[in-house]
Amino acid sequence: MNFSSIPGLEEIKTKLTGSVQSNHIAHALLFSGKPGSLNLPLALAFAQYLHCQNKTGSDSCGTCAACSKSFKYIHPDTHFVFPLGNIKGDKDEERFRSEILKTWRSFLLEQPFGSLAQWIAFYGGEDKQALIAREESREIVRNLSLKPFESSNKVMIIWLPEFMHSSAANGILKILEEPPPHTFFLLVTNGAEQLMPTILSRTQIVHVPLLADEAIEEFLQKNYSLNEDQCHEITQLAEGDLSFAIQLTNTEEDHHQTRFIDWMRTCFKKDYVKLIGLADEFHELDKLAQRNLLHYGQGMMRETLLQISGATSISRIKGAEEKFVKDFSKIINVPKIEVANQLINEATYHLERNGSAKMIFMDLSLQLAKAINP
Numbered sequence: 549m550n551f552s553s554i555p556g557l558e559e560i561k562t563k564l565t566g567s568v569q570s571n572h573i574a575h576a577l578l579f580s581g582k583p584g585s586l587n588l589p590l591a592l593a594f595a596q597y598l599h600c601q602n603k604t605g606s607d608s609c610g611t612c613a614a615c616s617k618s619f620k621y622i623h624p625d626t627h628f629v630f631p632l633g634n635i636k637g638d639k640d641e642e643r644f645r646s647e648i649l650k651t652w653r654s655f656l657l658e659q660p661f662g663s664l665a666q667w668i669a670f671y672g673g674e675d676k677q678a679l680i681a682r683e684e685s686r687e688i689v690r691n692l693s694l695k696p697f698e699s700s701n702k703v704m705i706i707w708l709p710e711f712m713h714s715s716a717a718n719g720i721l722k723i724l725e726e727p728p729p730h731t732f733f734l735l736v737t738n739g740a741e742q743l744m745p746t747i748l749s750r751t752q753i754v755h756v757p758l759l760a761d762e763a764i765e766e767f768l769q770k771n772y773s774l775n776e777d778q779c780h781e782i783t784q785l786a787e788g789d790l791s792f793a794i795q796l797t798n799t800e801e802d803h804h805q806t807r808f809i810d811w812m813r814t815c816f817k818k819d820y821v822k823l824i825g826l827a828d829e830f831h832e833l834d835k836l837a838q839r840n841l842l843h844y845g846q847g848m849m850r851e852t853l854l855q856i857s858g859a860t861s862i863s864r865i866k867g868a869e870e871k872f873v874k875d876f877s878k879i880i881n882v883p884k885i886e887v888a889n890q891l892i893n894e895a896t897y898h899l900e901r902n903g904s905a906k907m908i909f910m911d912l913s914l915q916l917a918k919a920i921n922p
Contacts, residue, residue, distance in 0.1 A: 551564075551590075551606070577591075581758070584788060599618055600614055600615055629680060651671050681713055702728070707736045816879060818917050849888055855876075891919065
């Protein structure tokens with residue numbers, strides 16, 4: 549992966565490439581960001597940049613032999629460590645371990661912006677906690693004790709070090725502090741606060757924010773056959789998480805905007821017959837669409853609160869959504885929004901625990917009708 553494949557984050561890309569150009573590269577970088585941030589793609593692109601034989605000031609060339617191998621994640625001087633759990637219905641652990649690196653490379657190729665949950669689903673893992681086992685520290689030391697095969701640099705990418713067994717974390721402290729020459733650690737974390745202070749003190753932190761709406765919307769328009777309204781709706785739901793935005797492109801055409809506006813108007817009118825029909829309609833949606841509808845509803849409540857408070861300069865809506873929010877703000881106030889958000893949160897909680905969607909949405913509709921129009 550090269551930097552041009554990653555949307556947004558231009559300032560971070562410039563700092564990373566600049567450190568190589570000026571030969572001031574920290575031997576251990578910690579790419580820290582919330583779940584959904586593109587810290588792993590940035591680490592992968594930086595590893596490719598370090599190996600590239602014809603790098604420019606802003607990116608790897610993408611055509612040299614080193615880049616060709618990096619694009620496939622098979623460069624012999626890039627090593628990976630990542631969390632693993634038990635695999636469903638497979639007792640042949642030795643075969644699983646021998647093939648897991650090939651599976652990891654396939655995952656990166658197919659889902660370059662993927663999450664931990666998607667990784668576990670990809671290799672068929674169980675729901676139990678994935679971990680980086682204590683044996684990995686010995687493997688890290690062994691791999692990095694060898695001279696580079698092709699590149700002038702060796703790179704060790706540790707994805708989600710917060711899942712390291714304490715013995716594994718302690719086992720890499722010495723080599724993390726004093727690595728062999730031209731050896732670079734790229735740690736990628738979604739929970740820096742969970743890492744041992746001794747690891748944090750040995751790394752230079754690169755803070756990776758979630759993507760701006762504009763970057764996600766531009767990425768969707770460029771890579772998917774979506775109209776402007778669809779791109780905007782998905783961007784709203786994703787809230788900076790590109791992986792989630794991509795996932796939303798594979799769902800049915802939900803039109804949460806139309807559904808939610810119709811739902812709120814029906815609640816205000818207290819049209820109970822229609823509310824029963826809407827509960828049936830929502831029940832027929834798949835789990836992801838049901839969750840996204842509630843998530844969208846919370847976003848619209850937030851926008852209404854901004855409208856009421858006069859903070860429209862940070863609003864993220866336009867068009868029909870903006871008109872609805874202006875109208876909605878005339879019949880609702882801050883206490884009502886607080887109640888509505890609490891009700892939606894509770895409904896989301898029960899949905900995630902496999903409650904009856906029809907009953908959950910029917911109860912939510914009745915409670916919202918009472919809250920919005922007492």
